[in-house]
Amino acid sequence: MRYSQMLIRTAKEVPAEAEVISHQLLLRAGCIRKLTSGLYTYLPLGLAALKKMEAIVREEMNRAGAQELLMPMVQPADLWEESGRWTQYGPELLRFQDRHNRDYCLGPTHEEVITDIARRELHSYRQLPVNLYQIQTKFRDEIRPRFGLMRGREFLMKDAYSFDVSDEAASQSYQTMHNAYTRIFQRCGLEFRAVEADSGSIGGSFSHEFMVLAETGEDTLVTCRECEYAANVEKAKVVLPDTASKTVPATELNDCTKVETPGTKTVDRVAEFLQVTAKDVIKTMIYLADDEPVAVLVRGDREVQSVKLKKLLDANEVELAENDTAWKLTKLPVGYIGPVNIPIKMVADQEVMTMINAVAGANEKGHHLTGVNPGRDFSPAAVGDLRQITEMDCCPVCKGSLELTEGIEVGHIFKLGTKYSEAMHAVYQDQEGKEQTMVMGCYGIGISRVVAAAIEQNHDENGIIFPLPLAPFQVIILNLGIKNDETCAATEKLYQDLRGAGLDVLLDDRDERPGSKFKDADLIGIPYRITVGKTWEKEGKVEVRTRRDGSTSLLAYEQAASTIATMVQDELAALNQ
């Protein structure tokens, strides 16, 4: 491609609307333009990167034995009613009607449609296993789209669905996809982790998220320094140290006593007032679980992990109640709520049950209780792992030390089980001719989000640093002697030679000053830059510069094309192990 003919408009200034770096750089580099909130046009340069990612995914999915198909983006409501999700799915599902007043939605995901295909097309165990995938635009009406391509409403996704004869076979399919995903992100040249994850509203029994490590990630993951354990904090299991389960003789238990604690609405204030630590206080918070108030107990220095809470309560939605809401619903004094004789449903983090002679709210304004002992003074309706894991906790697998990192979720794989196949009657006949329900899995990759994540992870003050496999162009040639016919001929030949070698090349043949060309080349993040200018005129040499580390070397013009072609091919091959 010739720069002079390509639609690339770069900008020096940072658009006011962009918050995160990938969004800023994608706009500045002329990769995307916003149409409206959460909706973006991919300009030629951005599309080129997107296509690179798409190709890698397609190649690896095919290698793993999956077959590509393409499903409609518009889906009829009746399929969603069959699965139960028409009512279950929230306002993220964009619903609308056609001219006949029939209900439809824009597909945020395609379980219903694929299961419909499966039940129509797959009837025998001989046809299984099958893994079908598509690369499609999805629409999710996010509450608050933000961060450009990271959380748009419309985005490009690869979604795959596997159908198996049994749970064991489904596990095999799951593992195949786990391996394929690992290869995909390795090939992209991204630093990533596969972590154990909560399976969320899609349902199912087991799932992993693939996280690109970047400071701006919306997710926090925990990894073990000693073993392979890695999990999303929403899921990461807290194990209590053995010492926590010791039994205490009844004589060491104090009586439960009410004390006056004016003006101590926070844990820290109470602890200070009563000369204890936050670890001695039971924190009681009022959550709304599907609009029902629930008291949640954690130790004073801990934080509730709402995803864990949601799971324990088997609720669709949990949120912390606003102060006045809590008061309206429970008539309990916020700041002085405690577990003893509490009139509403109560659940507790496992750790709370090991506390001895604790401090807790007395359910009376300005008063707390001391000498509170779980079991004797209160009994929660349920006890479980409810709190957020910390770096002070130990690995649930090997007891090693843990590290917390930020990550961007770019892939998610689920073992779905029979949730959809049962609801929608996707069955096959086994060897005995008996009807069996298919066991499903589903596997997504946010193609457009990977592009954003790649930039979040790979950039500097000068702009994007595209990893070679995702770069819209692998090489950019700068013609700095645009007025010199010989220089033009030389860049032209280099351009043709590199293209002949199978590389994606951008030839900057614009009549611009050198400074602009250097700046643009840096900003759009092309991994290799070849400069043909004075040094070529004088010595017959061209300069090759690596975008990532800025290292340069001079090559004899005659060797340049073959040398660079080899560099690019070697680098790609190394990632493609």
Place this chain on the structure above:
RNA sequence: CGGGGCGUAGCGCAGCCUGGUUAGCGUGCCUGCCUUGGGAGCAGGAGGUCGUAGGUUCGAAUCCUACCGCCCCGACCA
């Protein structure tokens, strides 16, 4: 859906409080000269329903009302 902020040239902004020439600056764009290894310089030029609708007024980008759009916060807390 609540709270806050912002809508003025492609982009970044000033002007608005205190209404009054032809609405301005930087950048980008066009033309010419000059320059050519890290976003040069000079000269000339094009480009605006001041988000939309209504109101107040002799007069509205400016004051009032409604609507629309965009951005940020509302996700570590008892």
